[in-house]
Amino acid sequence: MGKEEIILDINVTEKALELVSKKKFQELKTLFSMLNPTDVAQIFEEIPYEGDTLPILFRILPKEMASDVFIEMDNDCQAALIKAFTDKELKDVLDELFVDDAVDLIEEMPAGVVKRILRNTDPETRRVINQILQYPDDSAGSIMTTEYVRLEKEMTVEQAFARIKLTGADKETIYTCFVTDERRLLLGLITVRQLLLAERTEILGDIMETNIISVDTFEDKEAAAQILSKYDFSVVPVVDKEKRLVGIITFDDALDVMEEEATEDIAKMSAVTPTDKPYLKTGVFETWKSRVPWLLLLMISATFTGLIITSFESALASYVILTAYIPMLMDTGGNSGSQASVTIIRALSLGDVEFSDLPRIIWKEIRVAVLCGGTLAVANFAKLMLFDQIGMAVSLVVCGTMLVTVIVAKFVGCTLPLLANKIGFDPTVMASPFITTIVDAISLFIYFTIATSVLGL
Amino acid sequence: MGKEEIILDINVTEKALELVSKKKFQELKTLFSMLNPTDVAQIFEEIPYEGDTLPILFRILPKEMASDVFIEMDNDCQAALIKAFTDKELKDVLDELFVDDAVDLIEEMPAGVVKRILRNTDPETRRVINQILQYPDDSAGSIMTTEYVRLEKEMTVEQAFARIKLTGADKETIYTCFVTDERRLLLGLITVRQLLLAERTEILGDIMETNIISVDTFEDKEAAAQILSKYDFSVVPVVDKEKRLVGIITFDDALDVMEEEATEDIAKMSAVTPTDKPYLKTGVFETWKSRVPWLLLLMISATFTGLIITSFESALASYVILTAYIPMLMDTGGNSGSQASVTIIRALSLGDVEFSDLPRIIWKEIRVAVLCGGTLAVANFAKLMLFDQIGMAVSLVVCGTMLVTVIVAKFVGCTLPLLANKIGFDPTVMASPFITTIVDAISLFIYFTIATSVLGL
Numbered sequence: 001m002g003k004e005e006i007i008l009d010i011n012v013t014e015k016a017l018e019l020v021s022k023k024k025f026q027e028l029k030t031l032f033s034m035l036n037p038t039d040v041a042q043i044f045e046e047i048p049y050e051g052d053t054l055p056i057l058f059r060i061l062p063k064e065m066a067s068d069v070f071i072e073m074d075n076d077c078q079a080a081l082i083k084a085f086t087d088k089e090l091k092d093v094l095d096e097l098f099v100d101d102a103v104d105l106i107e108e109m110p111a112g113v114v115k116r117i118l119r120n121t122d123p124e125t126r127r128v129i130n131q132i133l134q135y136p137d138d139s140a141g142s143i144m145t146t147e148y149v150r151l152e153k154e155m156t157v158e159q160a161f162a163r164i165k166l167t168g169a170d171k172e173t174i175y176t177c178f179v180t181d182e183r184r185l186l187l188g189l190i191t192v193r194q195l196l197l198a199e200r201t202e203i204l205g206d207i208m209e210t211n212i213i214s215v216d217t218f219e220d221k222e223a224a225a226q227i228l229s230k231y232d233f234s235v236v237p238v239v240d241k242e243k244r245l246v247g248i249i250t251f252d253d254a255l256d257v258m259e260e261e262a263t264e265d266i267a268k269m270s271a272v273t274p275t276d277k278p279y280l281k282t283g284v285f286e287t288w289k290s291r292v293p294w295l296l297l298l299m300i301s302a303t304f305t306g307l308i309i310t311s312f313e314s315a316l317a318s319y320v321i322l323t324a325y326i327p328m329l330m331d332t333g334g335n336s337g338s339q340a341s342v343t344i345i346r347a348l349s350l351g352d353v354e355f356s357d358l359p360r361i362i363w364k365e366i367r368v369a370v371l372c373g374g375t376l377a378v379a380n381f382a383k384l385m386l387f388d389q390i391g392m393a394v395s396l397v398v399c400g401t402m403l404v405t406v407i408v409a410k411f412v413g414c415t416l417p418l419l420a421n422k423i424g425f426d427p428t429v430m431a432s433p434f435i436t437t438i439v440d441a442i443s444l445f446i447y448f449t450i451a452t453s454v455l456g457l
Numbered sequence: 458m459g460k461e462e463i464i465l466d467i468n469v470t471e472k473a474l475e476l477v478s479k480k481k482f483q484e485l486k487t488l489f490s491m492l493n494p495t496d497v498a499q500i501f502e503e504i505p506y507e508g509d510t511l512p513i514l515f516r517i518l519p520k521e522m523a524s525d526v527f528i529e530m531d532n533d534c535q536a537a538l539i540k541a542f543t544d545k546e547l548k549d550v551l552d553e554l555f556v557d558d559a560v561d562l563i564e565e566m567p568a569g570v571v572k573r574i575l576r577n578t579d580p581e582t583r584r585v586i587n588q589i590l591q592y593p594d595d596s597a598g599s600i601m602t603t604e605y606v607r608l609e610k611e612m613t614v615e616q617a618f619a620r621i622k623l624t625g626a627d628k629e630t631i632y633t634c635f636v637t638d639e640r641r642l643l644l645g646l647i648t649v650r651q652l653l654l655a656e657r658t659e660i661l662g663d664i665m666e667t668n669i670i671s672v673d674t675f676e677d678k679e680a681a682a683q684i685l686s687k688y689d690f691s692v693v694p695v696v697d698k699e700k701r702l703v704g705i706i707t708f709d710d711a712l713d714v715m716e717e718e719a720t721e722d723i724a725k726m727s728a729v730t731p732t733d734k735p736y737l738k739t740g741v742f743e744t745w746k747s748r749v750p751w752l753l754l755l756m757i758s759a760t761f762t763g764l765i766i767t768s769f770e771s772a773l774a775s776y777v778i779l780t781a782y783i784p785m786l787m788d789t790g791g792n793s794g795s796q797a798s799v800t801i802i803r804a805l806s807l808g809d810v811e812f813s814d815l816p817r818i819i820w821k822e823i824r825v826a827v828l829c830g831g832t833l834a835v836a837n838f839a840k841l842m843l844f845d846q847i848g849m850a851v852s853l854v855v856c857g858t859m860l861v862t863v864i865v866a867k868f869v870g871c872t873l874p875l876l877a878n879k880i881g882f883d884p885t886v887m888a889s890p891f892i893t894t895i896v897d898a899i900s901l902f903i904y905f906t907i908a909t910s911v912l913g914l
Contacts, residue, residue, distance in 0.1 A: 406752075
């Protein structure tokens with residue numbers, strides 16, 4: 001966020017709250033009209049939901065701004081407002097929403113509120129909403145909107161502009177228009193830029209773009225967002241199995257999806273169940289619920305590591321010094337494994353690698369591991385001989401374990417995410433915490449095996 | 458990537474390479490003209506850089522497509538082509554590039570190539586390129602383009618359309634136009650949508666949007682991208698200290714920045730120095746260089762944990778069973794700490810929290826920690842008593858340590874990233890690996906302190 005903007009945010013929010021408390025609604029109205037809907041929504045979120053301040057403030061919003069402000073608020077604020085709305089007010093807001101925003105709203109509201117929302121939308125919109133709600137949660141269909149400008153290939157540029165003027169006001173974008181036949185089969189697309197630069201008498205069929213990249217309604221929404229990003233599109237058409245145009249996805253949805261997906265991936269990589277609420281809006285109990293199952297699972301897995309120690313207890317008893325290097329070996333193994341796994345997980349989600357690259361990836365990781373493990377072993381050997389002075393034999397055991405552990409850790413780290421992905425599991429779960437737990441057990445096993453044979457325990 | 462699209466990619470690339478080997482250039486030309494420049498660029502990347510296939514193929518590209526294909530290629534491919542270009546060809550390509558793309562190209566090319574590029578750009582473009590190159594690497598100025606449509610507030614809608622037609626062809630976007638005075642002070646903006654819906658005789662000054670959200674040239678580029686995402690803008694103006702318009706940032710650059718920054722954050726969170734190359738294009742030596750310094754640093758830090766073990770060696774010798782629970786306690790501590798730290802790091806980068814939230818965050822994390830630690834301690838106690846049967850005293854030591862460790866880990870995990878951010882360090886570095894190393898030492902210290910006092914060692 002820009003520095004100036006933060007200053008603006010704080011000052012404006014404080015100013016607005018002050019005006020609210022003094023009930024200076026006329027001044028508030030002026031203030032709101034100078035702001036962007038997103039900023040006004042942030043002010044609304046600061047106001048207590050109880051009492052009638054929230055609906056009063058909403059009623060003083062400039063009419064053309066109201067629904068934009070509404071859709072930018074957080075869900076609690078929306079729910080509080082809907083509760084306070086008359087049916088007429090609710091209908092007015094809903095009429096102004098784009099279909100994809102209405103769907104988002106319905107997905108987040110409690111069941112009782114949803115019923116009231118659907119009762120107050122016109123039948124055609126309700127039909128479209130219900131249709132979009134049927135697409136799976138992570139599909140392109142679930143985030144598309146059906147409000148696009150449809151043109152016909154026989155139209156002239158002049159006629160196209162007339163159609164855009166007539167129907168464009170309530171479309172999410174008018175800059176890319178879609179040419180379909182009467183069965184809604186997608187024939188081509190044409191941008192307002194092309195229309196502006198063309199002669200008014202030209203026929204759309206002659207100038208439209210016919211090499212169209214589209215996504216299927218059941219395509220993963222992240223994949224759809226990546227197509228927008230890869231091709232620098234501002235919009236991508238969504239088609240059904242019969243190639244009929246059913247909707248569009250715009251760049252702002254793609255930005256949201258990419259931010260959401262990165263947040264989700266990062267959460268899963270650190271063994272947290274993702275939530276879509278901001279940190280400070282998530283309750284303590286909710287946060288506990290998103291974290292404790294993973295901690296329990298990982299704690300139970302870590303007992304296997306304990307079992308390995310127990311089974312080598314006699315060796316440890318005679319060489320207690322070996323215990324001192326357990327944390328370093330476990331940590332280094334875990335870190336080496338995470339480096340590989342997280343790199344591969346990210347490469348997978350960016351589409352840079354796929355399962356068929358497995359041999360190349362393993363070959364690369366093994367070479368990197370030999371270099372990394374070798375460097376660490378040599379550095380460590382120098383330290384052990386010079387500072388710790390624990391003797392050649394134990395030093396060799398520790399450094400040998402280091403080298404082997406790093407190689408095994410990188411191998412496991414790069415292989416598991418690809419395997420998980422191949423069998424349809426979420427590869428992000430194979431990040432640091434799981435890899436660490438697995439590599440811990442392996443590294444201790446290697447440690448004690450090398451120790452017992454070298455030290456003759 | 459869409460399923461269909463993958464099929465298209467593989468088939469088309471194979472087909473193209475076959476046509477190349479058979480030197481069927483006419484057919485190739487037809488094939489290329491049916492593809493998107495991004496896809497053609499991918500085919501080029503598969504062709505060996507040695508020999509003259511690459512320049513020959515480039516020469517058969519449809520003229521209007523050539524520079525679009527060029528800018529989508531990877532840097533090695535671009536360098537190979539520039540080497541093969543005549544000055545005339547290089548100039549033709551450069552003339553078609555947007556300024557921001559030319560800057561990206563120059564930033565990635567070796568010095569010799571850069572000289573040749575600058576020699577072949579016209580003086581005005583060269584001046585603009587040099588100006589953009591002076592902005593810091595991560596600033597909004599470094600990713601902006603200077604090609605926008607400039608209008609004047611006295612113009613009518615009719616005149617605005619005429620100006621757009623005249624100057625719009627080589628602008629990165631024409632859909633948002635910027636109204637400035639003669640000193641380039643930004644007065645307002647107006648979209649083609651507004652222009653289309655307005656009367657032809659209306660004056661821009663009367664209908665333009667004057668509440669403008671802009672970014673400063675020195676603003677962080679990630680913050681600029683987040684403004685586009687937050688307000689659903691397709692473009693944001695970049696202004697200098699005197700509020701003069703110097704450039705614009707478009708949504709496609711914002712998408713790239715957000716993808717890049719997420720990849721960078723994820724790399725840093727797993728203790729890898731970020732590179733901007735795809736995984737399979739990064740060499741073994743380069744990968745080693747990005748990973749080994751962190752492993753070394755963390756290995757050295759882990760020796761402190763070893764020192765703690767050494768100093769409690771006598772206690773361990775009399776109770777070897779204590780060793781068996783070291784991995785579980787270390788892992789659980791590390792995981793609890795990472796959950797908190799990574800959540801806070803992400804919240805910081807999304808702008809959800811800031812340093813002043815520290816007390817709230819700590820208070821929340823402590824409560825979550827008591828819940829999580831309590832759950833784990835109880836589950837663990839049951840397991841220790843029922844399965845391990847190690848006696849009440851040791852069980853209490855292990856479970857007491859568990860509870861205290863989780864609380865300390867969450868506290869450290871949520872505090873360090875915020876402190877790092879406050880003093881101007883990169884908070885992402887305070888993710889799993891560092892938190893794990895710190896928490897390891899703390900958890901063992903707690904373990905042995907509790908053990909020595911409870912067991913009377």
